[in-house]
Amino acid sequence: MEELITPFNDYPIEFKELNPDDFEFFNVAEKIIITPNADGYINRELQNAIDLSTKNTVVVNAGVGQGKTYSIIQLVKQYYELEGYVIFIASPYMSLVQQYYDKTKDCGIPEGQIYRYENIGINRGINPEGSKVHILTVNALLGNPGEDALINSQAKRDYINHMVKYCEENNKKAVFIYDEIHDAIHNFKEEYIFTLWKWRNVIHKNLIISATFNEASKIVIKYLANLTEKKIQLIESKRIRIVEKQSELYLHYNNNQYYNYNDENIVNLLKLLIEHEKDIDILSYSKTLADNICKNTHEERSIGNILIQKYSEIQNCTTALDNNQRPDREIPTNRYDPLKCNVGTNFKTGISIEKENHAFIIIMPPKGAKSLFKNNYGVFTDGINAIIQALARQRKKGEIHVILPSPDTIDYSTLPFFSEHDKVEVFKQLYTNGKEVSEDSENLVKYISINNQKNILEDYYNDVYRKNVEEELEFFSTSDIQHTPEIRFPSLERFIITSGEKYLVNK
Structure with missing residues (x-):
């Protein structure tokens, strides 16, 4: 399909900014702006902006797909090669623990120098004191036991207390790296903050990294910066388009009250994509819908049946875990597999889809998911950041197909480009899918930055x-x-x- 040329092709990308005035009473240097290289990556400029020897909290606000994970690993490697440091990588998800473990090994750090979350409380002959790199969940680091327990396990408490004492007695400096911090906000409850203060005598640096900060993130940054003498360094990368990697985005308005495993509109879309020999993955807002798609593979004109005919197997990427708790801590099998057709809920963040000729289908919550008192938005309950993260999973040029209800009528006068007639007209055409929409409603949606x-x-x-x-x-x-x-x-x-x-x- 030919590129759609619109007045928005060079329109600035809006994103959540962090600025020094967000952190009153803290010692915040002037914000550093870095520019991605020609391929869209920030590693070189990011490394140059960070002084490893300075005690502070470094906040990296970088766009999706700009190589944040690679940059983190390079920072880990630099600290690993220095004497006197112990590095803790804190991930919001178990799946990212495995990812960081693999990438840390790949960068040349010996396996015996990497201690990981699954080893806590299990005698695998691995001594945490002998490891310079520790890869944990944020839950474990802050002592969050999840919904079903009053306190985290004795083994996890012993591990934290033991490592604090080891660092204190051996004059080791602790470096903490928090990746995808937006997905770990729920851990920073008042009662868990005290666990962080166990490290007050040995902490050297916090590195907080995300593409999708929110207002709650600012509170978390303040909590952490209190441990580094209230010193904060803000690093922000410019958001630029890399046209060679930019996928085509299709919005499919589907006004069914609920979506089912045999939804006619989704079935027809799948057939069309398969005719064009697309490699397909489906991210669903709902675990129930994803499970039903994977179970109902024999019924003709069902989503699962069409996928089974093409792939012979569907990878069900759903989990019943609450707050990322897994009693046996074994590596689960329901994760995204780059060699299979994946249908599920648990790959909206943390993975890179690099398939050729790929069509990524994202099923958003239908009309019936919203009620007056609560929403049933599933994996998109957290709103805009969850959507941005999901769209960003596709890292090579392909197609992204979003299934969603028709949008509510908008108050066009609130748009930031309202005075630019060409932009407004194109926006109206795309927003309404070419249909005439009444603008007389009293409850018009308003654009808000x-x-x-x-x-x-x-x-x-x-x-x-x-x-x-x-x-x-x-x-x-x-x-x-x-x-x-x-x-x-x-x-x-x-x-x-x-x-x-x-x-x-x-x-």
């Missing part, structure tokens, strides 16, 4: 959330009554980290 989210949350917190009990808060602050148990109203920061993203998604 992603960098205005802080103001939205502050306004809601002050004008609605807190205002509802304002008189009672005043009474509590002036009363001589000793309240037992202690009563504290959530601060703005606590509200943002626990409920901010939920509010933005639902509104």
Whole structure:
């Protein structure tokens, strides 16, 4: 298909920025802007911007597909080659533990120098003290036991306490690398922050890396920077288009209340893609839908039947884990396989799809997934960041097909390019799929910059959330009554980290 030429071909890419004024009361140097090379990668400029010997918290805000993982491994290798450092890579997912383990070995670090999460509490003849690189989950590092336990296991507590003591007694400096921090926000509850302070005497540097920061991320950065004398370094990469890698994006409006394993629109799309000999993977918002696609392979005109006819086998990439907890810590088999057709929910982040002639189908939540009191958005419950991460899985030029309901009517006057007639007309055509839409609705969708989210949350917190009990808060602050148990109203920061993203998604 020929490239679609529109007035938006060179339009700036909007992304969540982090700036020094986001971190009042912290020691933040002027933000460093780095530019990806001709291939879109940032490693060289990133390495030049980081002083390994400086104690601080380094925040890297880099675009998807700019080689963040490779850059992280190069930083790990540099610290590994220096004396006196122990490096901890903290991942939000078990699948990324395996990925980092493989890439750390590939860069030349001996296997015996890498201690990984699965070894905790299991006698595999691997001494954590003898390993300079440790690859863990953020859950384990902060002592988050998940939903079903009151405290994390004795083995994990012993491991953390043992490594803290080892670093203290042997004058070792600890370096912590937090990858994909946006997916680890739920770990940074008040009761778990105390576990981080075990490292207060030995911590040297935090490296916090993501392409999709949010308001809650800023709170996490503050928590971590308190351990590095409140010193923060911000590094931001420019977002540029690499046309040679840019996939064609197709939006398929599907207004069925719910999607099923034999949805006619999806079936017809699959047939068309197979006729064009595309290699196919399907990311589903819903575990139930993904499982049903994989189970119902014998019914004619079903999604699973069409895929089985082409591939003979479907890789079911779903899991029943809660908060990434796996009792036996064995490597699961339900992960994305680059050699198979994958259908599931657990590869919206952390993997790179590099298949040739590939069509990536993303099934978004249907109309029936939203209700007045909660949403059933599945893997997209976290909103825009989850969507960006999903779209970014395809790393080679191909096709991305998104199944989604028709959008609500938008207030075109709120668009940042409203004064540019050519852009508005093209936007209208693409947004409505060429159909006439009434603009008389009282509840028009409004464009809001992603960098205005802080103001939205502050306004809601002050004008609605807190205002509802304002008189009672005043009474509590002036009363001589000793309240037992202690009563504290959530601060703005606590509200943002626990409920901010939920509010933005639902509104």
